[in-house]
Amino acid sequence: MNVVHAAVQKHACELCGRSFCRPRSLTDHLNTHNGLQPYGCEQCGKRYSNRGSLYQHERTHEIKYHCAVCNEGFTHKGLLKLHMTTHADSK
Numbered sequence: 001m002n003v004v005h006a007a008v009q010k011h012a013c014e015l016c017g018r019s020f021c022r023p024r025s026l027t028d029h030l031n032t033h034n035g036l037q038p039y040g041c042e043q044c045g046k047r048y049s050n051r052g053s054l055y056q057h058e059r060t061h062e063i064k065y066h067c068a069v070c071n072e073g074f075t076h077k078g079l080l081k082l083h084m085t086t087h088a089d090s091k
Contacts (some may be wrong), residue, residue: 028052 009019011026015033020026028050031038037047039054043061048054063073065080069087074080 008021011021011023012019013026013029013033015030018029020029030036031049035049037049039048039051040046041048041054041057041061043058046057048057060075063075065074065077066072067074067080067083067087069084072083074083
């Protein structure tokens with residue numbers, strides 16, 4: 001399988017030798033070398049050098065967990081658990 005994919009990865013970085021299947025992937029990769037961060041989060045403005053990192057970041061803005069006591073929203077289960085201790089302390 002590596003042999004097949006190696007033949008397809010014809011867009012190589014001249015700085016480090018890493019190869020990519022798509023020209024756009026090489027362009028995003030080059031951003032890491034030159035410090036460009038053209039991809040910005042519309043919610044908070046944080047910037048990234050490639051679309052994949054921006055996508056991963058944008059998921060942190062998704063509220064998935066809600067407190068059963070006060071309905072406050074959280075992006076991670078661990079944050080909700082930590083928040084729940086504030087309700088336990090107030091009893």
